[in-house]
Amino acid sequence: MNMKIDYKVIERYHLNQCTPQERLMVEQWLDEGLDDFETPFATVNEKKQVGEEIWNELHAFMEEDTNRPKTKNLFSFKRVSVAAAILAIVSLAAITLKNNAHFSDALFDNSTNSNLKYIDKNNYELILGSYASARVNIKTGVFDTSGDIMLIPKKDFLFSFSKNSVKKALKNGEIYFLLKSSSIGRPIIISKTELTFLAPTIQQQLKMQFNIS
Amino acid sequence: MQQKKVLFALLLIICCFMTSCTEQATTRQTQGKYSLFTMNKDLGNTLLITDNISSDSLAINPHGITVPNTDFDRSVIVHKGYYYQIDAINEVFAKYKLTPKGVEKVDQLPMVNRHIENVSWLSPDTLFLITLDDKSYSYINYYIIAVNDFKIVKQGQINLPIDNPEFPIISIGFSIIKNSKLLIGYCFNKIYNTTDFTTSDYMYLAEIDTTNMQVEKILKDARSSYPGGINTVQSYSFKDSSGDFYFMSCPGVALGNNTKMPTAIFRIKDKASIIDPTYMINLSEKTGNHAYGFWFLGKDQAIIRSERKDLYTDFSDHHSTYQFEYYLINLKSQEIAKLALPYDKGTRKESVLVSNNKAYITIDDKDDNHQVWIYDILTRKISEGLKLDNQVDFIVRIDKFN
Numbered sequence: 001m002n003m004k005i006d007y008k009v010i011e012r013y014h015l016n017q018c019t020p021q022e023r024l025m026v027e028q029w030l031d032e033g034l035d036d037f038e039t040p041f042a043t044v045n046e047k048k049q050v051g052e053e054i055w056n057e058l059h060a061f062m063e064e065d066t067n068r069p070k071t072k073n074l075f076s077f078k079r080v081s082v083a084a085a086i087l088a089i090v091s092l093a094a095i096t097l098k099n100n101a102h103f104s105d106a107l108f109d110n111s112t113n114s115n116l117k118y119i120d121k122n123n124y125e126l127i128l129g130s131y132a133s134a135r136v137n138i139k140t141g142v143f144d145t146s147g148d149i150m151l152i153p154k155k156d157f158l159f160s161f162s163k164n165s166v167k168k169a170l171k172n173g174e175i176y177f178l179l180k181s182s183s184i185g186r187p188i189i190i191s192k193t194e195l196t197f198l199a200p201t202i203q204q205q206l207k208m209q210f211n212i213s
Numbered sequence: 214m215q216q217k218k219v220l221f222a223l224l225l226i227i228c229c230f231m232t233s234c235t236e237q238a239t240t241r242q243t244q245g246k247y248s249l250f251t252m253n254k255d256l257g258n259t260l261l262i263t264d265n266i267s268s269d270s271l272a273i274n275p276h277g278i279t280v281p282n283t284d285f286d287r288s289v290i291v292h293k294g295y296y297y298q299i300d301a302i303n304e305v306f307a308k309y310k311l312t313p314k315g316v317e318k319v320d321q322l323p324m325v326n327r328h329i330e331n332v333s334w335l336s337p338d339t340l341f342l343i344t345l346d347d348k349s350y351s352y353i354n355y356y357i358i359a360v361n362d363f364k365i366v367k368q369g370q371i372n373l374p375i376d377n378p379e380f381p382i383i384s385i386g387f388s389i390i391k392n393s394k395l396l397i398g399y400c401f402n403k404i405y406n407t408t409d410f411t412t413s414d415y416m417y418l419a420e421i422d423t424t425n426m427q428v429e430k431i432l433k434d435a436r437s438s439y440p441g442g443i444n445t446v447q448s449y450s451f452k453d454s455s456g457d458f459y460f461m462s463c464p465g466v467a468l469g470n471n472t473k474m475p476t477a478i479f480r481i482k483d484k485a486s487i488i489d490p491t492y493m494i495n496l497s498e499k500t501g502n503h504a505y506g507f508w509f510l511g512k513d514q515a516i517i518r519s520e521r522k523d524l525y526t527d528f529s530d531h532h533s534t535y536q537f538e539y540y541l542i543n544l545k546s547q548e549i550a551k552l553a554l555p556y557d558k559g560t561r562k563e564s565v566l567v568s569n570n571k572a573y574i575t576i577d578d579k580d581d582n583h584q585v586w587i588y589d590i591l592t593r594k595i596s597e598g599l600k601l602d603n604q605v606d607f608i609v610r611i612d613k614f615n
């Protein structure tokens with residue numbers, strides 16, 4: 001791509017105000033970058049498909065069972081099979097529930113890269129700064145971050161840096177900076193609106209980091 | 214009969230609509246004596262023009278005029294009914310007028326990759342800008358602009374040599390032009406990472422020959438750091454009636470972040486081109502805190518806006534903490550006295566306007582009041598002035614408009 005992807009283009013894309021050429025450029029750029037979503041299934045569709053297959057097989061089997069004359073054999077092959085299938089589904093559900101938090105954690109890693117990395121998810125966009133990374137659980141609103149990150153929510157949600165830290169209400173349409181300050185010793189979150197209140201030298205560094213005018 | 218009823222209902226709706234439109238247009242002033250710039254809870258920004266800041270109450274809706282928060286911000290020059298600032302998106306220095314629907318660009322000059330560090334008026338219609346490049350913050354360009362014709366009269370570079378390579382970023386704090394000399398107060402910053410930086414242990418004063426814009430002399434003063442600041446955001450200096458120039462240094466967390474140095478007031482006497490070595494009001498010693506914002510009240514009186522380090526945690530909550538106090542300073546006797554006002558919030562605000570022997574001070578207090586307070590310089594009494602509604606989050610500027 002010859003045109004430059006910068007914050008202005010991304011913001012216009014986000015606000016649906018970009019040109020068709022810019023839209024194509026951003027979408028191509030997005031396709032180039034894959035994020036690491038940890039799940040036993042390759043895609044959500046695949047997960048759904050596997051679930052449906054199990055149900056269909058079980059349903060067909062149960063229907064077939066009810067059409068046949070009843071026998072008093074409690075341990076018939078088909079009864080045992082139904083029990084086994086139900087047990088399998090219950091077990092799968094239990095495992096899924098147990099690992100639910102793990103499944104909804106999304107890992108984004110730019111820790112070996114000095115360039116920005118752009119991530120677009122259903123509920124938010126992230127721009128990872130130089131050598132930044134994030135583990136995001138959108139269900140709990142916990143963003144465990146390293147380095148400097150720009151966050152653009154696509155809906156209002158409650159945000160925190162860890163399970164026990166103070167929650168902050170983030171607004172759809174606002175842009176936030178998640179920053180690691182060594183002098184403070186803990187991560188901080190600042191909205192773009194609040195940027196004007198930071199020292200000019202910090203404003204300059206953030207503008208340089210994220211290509212903001 | 215049924216048709217008549219429908220027609221009547223339609224006419225009624227049209228009348229109501231027209232009345233409401235007329236009301237909207239007439240309630241939004243685009244010309245007047247005073248301009249207030251607000252940042253609002255809905256993340257929007259508003260300009261509100263009024264002739265009366267001494268009483269009354271106004272709501273930003275419908276009285277305020279929404280301005281864009283992408284290419285227009287509070288670091289604006291307000292002068293004779295127009296606004297001026299760099300539009301960083303389009304990389305121009307622009308002149309704006311106000312319409313009921315927003316700001317309208319009336320003229321512009323190319324100003325690529327620059328931001329304003331300091332402004333002063335050479336005459337009522339001649340503006341002097343000192344700018345830095347947006348990338349390195351090391352290359353200084355100046356512009357002399359005739360604002361009525363909106364033409365650049367003169368422009369060029371000023372070369373202020375880096376004193377220490379570890380501190381490569383320049384901050385311009387003030388500029389004074391007198392006779393054929395330009396005096397620039399400045400300092401250097403050092404970056405550790407995106408959010409961590411500090412400032413050199415010196416204030417610098419460059420003396421420049423305005424005929425060729427060459428630096429003739431540079432003085433270093435170790436009594437403080439970060440002299441002045443970006444004066445399109447907040448005032449840090451003024452000339453008194455005798456021509457003596459006063460400025461405040463700002464080494465606190467919100468500007469210089471060299472907090473071991475004191476916030477202090479210094480002077481450059483009318484005929485001199487050095488920072489008066491015999492004069493210093495150490496404000497940090499008197500208040501135990503750093504301050505940002507310095508306004509002249511007349512005679513020997515000034516007001517400063519001072520933080521409270523026991524109330525805020527660090528730079529991330531500096532602006533959202535109700536902590537700012539206003540002090541009266543006697544520039545001669547060095548006496549200081551705190552004004553009995555609520556704590557204010559918002560880092561670096563142009564929150565004081567001096568007019569008609571009164572200081573109009575805008576405060577955003579903990580009870581969600583956003584209003585003008587009036588300090589009467591002659592009677593020393595404080596009273597309440599114009600109140601805005603609580604859709605406002607911060608009143609970041611109050612200026613004379615027309």
